[in-house]
Amino acid sequence: MKIAFISDIHGNASALAAVLHDTRSKSVDQICVLGDLCYRGPAPKRSLHLIRALQSRVIKGNADEWVVRGVRRGEVREDAIEMMNVERDWTVSQLDQEEIDYLHNLPTELHLNVEGVSISAFHATPGSLFETVPPDADDAAMRQKLMSAADTDVYVYGHIHKPFVRYMHGKIIVNTGSVGLPFDGMTKASYAIVQVEQGRVGTSIERVPFAAEDVIREYEEVRYPNAQTMARIIRNGRVM
Structure with missing residues (x-):
């Protein structure tokens, strides 16, 4: 069983389409989505x-919580x-009420058991949508x-926009x-x-190119209210 965990799409439908194409090329069996679907991108509805x-x-x-209540x-x-x-x-203006209700009603964590291997997944931490746990947090904090x-x-989360795999106390954090x-x-x-096969567990981080300049033009075309800042992030892959 090969499971793809994707997170923090942020309304970038072009990048999402590239990732979904990549999962198909890798014959992924299941996709789990760990939140931050629409906000801060030029294509929230399409995403x-x-x-x-x-x-x-x-x-x-x-x-997603911010879209619902600010x-x-x-x-x-x-x-x-x-x-x-x-x-x-602006993001809310692109969505209808049924879509906002969908975001409101999403659960906050998921649990899987794959061939005897247990996996917990959440956006930031099990108890918070907002708490930040960076890659270099010490073992006690993790x-x-x-x-x-x-x-x-296996524990899987998103939120920090910095991928890593870490092994600790016989567990895997992704x-x-x-x-x-x-x-x-x-x-x-x-x-x-995360791939599980006959008791073996494999993990990998996949990096997929997308048409960044097209996304930047899309911010401008839809008159996104903070287009210049978002363009810098997309172009540099970091918060400037």
């Missing part, structure tokens, strides 16, 4: 349509909150924030990175594969 067409398991991310103080830097809510309002809610073999907005300096979409 959501592609995800829902998968008829797969999808959970909520912090950006960005609140304390969740982002004070100097960013006004513009982020302008971006949120254990407390990611592993305390369930005793499973971060998917971001499909639509990578922050690690590599301008390629990122997702993770």
